[in-house]
Amino acid sequence: MAAAHPWDPACEPSAAGLLLSHFVASGMVTQEMLNISKKSAPYFVNFSRLQQISNIQAEIYQKNLEIELLKLEKDTADVVHPFFLAQKCHTLQSMNNHLEAVLKEKRSLRQRLLKTTCEENLPIEAVYHRYMVHLLELAVTFIERLENHLETIRNIPHLDENLRKMSHTERERERGRDTGRGRSRFHAPGARRGIQSRVFRIAPWAKGKRQTAAPPRDPQQKWICW
Numbered sequence: 001m002a003a004a005h006p007w008d009p010a011c012e013p014s015a016a017g018l019l020l021s022h023f024v025a026s027g028m029v030t031q032e033m034l035n036i037s038k039k040s041a042p043y044f045v046n047f048s049r050l051q052q053i054s055n056i057q058a059e060i061y062q063k064n065l066e067i068e069l070l071k072l073e074k075d076t077a078d079v080v081h082p083f084f085l086a087q088k089c090h091t092l093q094s095m096n097n098h099l100e101a102v103l104k105e106k107r108s109l110r111q112r113l114l115k116t117t118c119e120e121n122l123p124i125e126a127v128y129h130r131y132m133v134h135l136l137e138l139a140v141t142f143i144e145r146l147e148n149h150l151e152t153i154r155n156i157p158h159l160d161e162n163l164r165k166m167s168h169t170e171r172e173r174e175r176g177r178d179t180g181r182g183r184s185r186f187h188a189p190g191a192r193r194g195i196q197s198r199v200f201r202i203a204p205w206a207k208g209k210r211q212t213a214a215p216p217r218d219p220q221q222k223w224i225c226w
Contacts, residue, residue, distance in 0.1 A: 023029045102109070124132055155162070 024031060
């Protein structure tokens with residue numbers, strides 16, 4: 001037999017009911033407080049809510065796994081799939097059309113590549129001509145400086161060898177100067193004596209006379225050609 005509910009008005013008042021009635025009459029508790037405690041939720045409701053939250057989280061995790069599998073399948077799809085085969089076929093067809101156009105224009109393309117473009121006029125508007133003149137001057141200056149810098153860079157590996165050659169040439173030049181000075185000092189008195197002897201040979205017949213013909217040759221006199 002089920003026990004009677006202490007707050008049920010149909011049943012007989014129990015000791016607990018009489019005590020609560022006495023508390024309400026004395027003002028220690030109110031009827032609203034008793035009603036709130038009477039309508040309280042069961043104890044196992046929170047456990048059921050926790051179970052529902054766990055089930056929802058497991059379902060979300062399962063859906064995320066399915067999404068990852070679908071992404072992986074999309075990235076690593078089979079190459080024989082009709083969709084991917086159609087894309088590759090379209091790409092190959094466009095490349096084939098481009099190659100056919102190139103082969104048709106093969107002769108004209110070869111002529112264009114072999115033709116020099118240095119004598120062609122550039123299609124530049126008149127308002128930009130002065131800027132182009134200044135730009136060409138800057139380009140020429142830049143090219144000259146670039147060539148100088150490149151030449152300097154090329155000569156860097158041969159710098160030591162060039163310095164040795166310059167030093168050797170300078171030493172040879174100094175030796176040549178010293179040798180030339182010694183020879184000039186040694187031959188100067190002899191050269192002066194030779195000139196004086198020649199003058200003495202000419203002077204006797206030419207002294208005080210105007211030279212109109214060659215002097216009479218003395219067969220006994222010997223002339224030295226130098």
